Amino acid sequence: MSRQILLGDEAVALGAVHAGLSAGYSYPGTPASEIMEYLIHLAGENKAFKATWSVNEKVAYEEALGVSFAGKRALVSFKHVGLNVAADPFMNSAITGANGGLLVVSADDPGMHSSQNEQDSRYYVQFAQIFGYEPSDHQEAYEMTREAFDLSERFGLPVLMRLVTRLSHSRSPVETRDARPQNELKKGAAKDWILLPVNARRRFGLLLDRQAEMVRFSDESRFNVLKLNEGDRSFGVIASGVAYNYFREAEAGEASLPSFLKVSTYPLPEGLIRRLVGHVDTVLVVEDGYPFIERQLKGLFGIAGKTVLGKLSGTLPASGELSPDIVRRALGRGPLPALEASGLPLAGRPPQLCVGCPHADTFKALNKALEGTSGSNVFSDIGCYTLGALPPYNAIHSCVCMGASIGMARGAADVGIRPAVSVIGDSTFAHSGITPLLGAAHADSDMTVIILDNATTAMTGGQPTYGSGERLLRLIEGLGVAKEHIRTIEPLPKHHDKNVQVIKDEIGHRGLSVIVAVRECVQEQRKRRS
Ligand code: SF4
Secondary structure (H helix, E strand, C coil): CEEEEEEHHHHHHHHHHHCCEEEEEECCCCCCHHHHHHHHHHHCCCCCCEEEECCCHHHHHHHHHHHHHCCCEEEEEEEHHHHHHCHHHHHHHHHHCCCCCEEEEEEECCCCCCCCCCCCCHHHHHHHCCEEECCCCHHHHHHHHHHHHHHHHHHCCCEEEEEEHHHHCCEEEEEECCCCCCCCCCCCCHHHHCCCHHHHHHHHHHHHHCHHHHHHHHHHCCCCEEECCCCCCCEEEEEECHHHHHHHHHHCCCCCCCEEEEECEECCCHHHHHHHHHHCCEEEEECCCCCHHHHHHHCCCCCCCCEEECCCCCCCCCCCCCCHHHHHHHCCCCCCCCCCCCCCCCCCCCCCCCCCCHHHHHHHHHHHHHCCCCCCCEEECCCHHHHHHCCCCCCCCEECCCCHHHHHHHHHHHCCCCCCEEEEEHHHHHHHCHHHHHHHHHHCCCCEEEEEECCCECCCCCECCCCCHHHHHHHHHHCCCCHHHEEEECCCHHHHHHHHHHHHHHHHCCCCEEEEEECCCHHHHHHHHC
């Protein structure tokens, strides 16, 4: 037993290693990146287990599924929208089942600190009809991770753990225990893993048969805690995940607590919920994310004569992160004492590209080349270069999801938008830009794709990229783009005029062209030289 101060993400990584992890896979994305960063650190020089960044989340999931097929324990981690990318193998792995323990960690971002939505991964647990954990603190993140691998093997199913930014990115002491050894190789039976309809129907039946056992396990889980206040039957609280801490903090110093149920596992512990709801007249549901529990209370349980308060009732805000003060207000208490903000006239600091960033020079050249055209036709993607939407560049006009820029530019070009331009980074291109470019090359769509090759996944901290340099150029040619319309530029102020001309020439071409802007991220350059 030892005690360490860990990030929530690190507690998960260490819990997985101590549970006998054989391999971990991930694609970077805030707030989940630190899980893989720490796994790589823990794997160390002697590579005690496999820990690697994958090309995208779907690939990461499939790599982890292969490990599970082989009977070993695997972890796959990503941010919540990464689970959308991995949704196909995720949903189908609930049918194939897991052989070696398979833990999926999806880190949600309530409040959208660095995300394009605040979707709640608990719906994926329900959608796939598997078991899910939601830790409320770092110790639970460690303990639940250890337990999740055992449970995955017991049910023969993948297990999902939902984290949120506030837990992933805060630090707290964690008591750790001895590591168990890795599993021996033991391949899965092909009749379970080949999802021909005859097998899939049988496997889906098994999944449905396990539902009642999962609810029982949830009801008996040590992570769900029910406390009934026998002296007060008027009001109770159901709190899940980190929101449970906000509830406890809000009640700190009060003479007695209302009845409460801490929910940390899914499917919901129905028996515990019935006992809490049966004990009180009004229930407040405190959960970070969507009103997942609140909706089920109102629907599934049909609690006539009871009042359910939460996000749907307007007692708590429907969007954004919860906080101790927000929960205090919902409980009818005033805000906690706080220090006054300083009166210093601090300047606002909107996010911006680093000084000397190569993207800045590309955007300046692109803006110049587009002068006099109809404008508003630059489709972009997710990376540091999304900041090109802001002044002084105002250079891009869309950012939807990983890889969307190329498909969107093609669609716009198909219906007559001209010029149609896509701007995408090298890592995002490798993630999910290759397939839409294959389609655009096949159709010779009238559009120009600009790939910003800075040789890294910069926005999430400089993880490796799979498509950079000569390899990237060969890949583009291999997809069928005409060699004479694959151009490279070096985005530097001294090349501005030349770069503008290259972009103008390729925009003028009535067909597909690809321009690769090659210059290393200045932050990575600094790291390399230090
Ligand atoms: S981290 Fe690199 S790519 Fe991102 S803004 Fe800074 S220099 Fe540009």
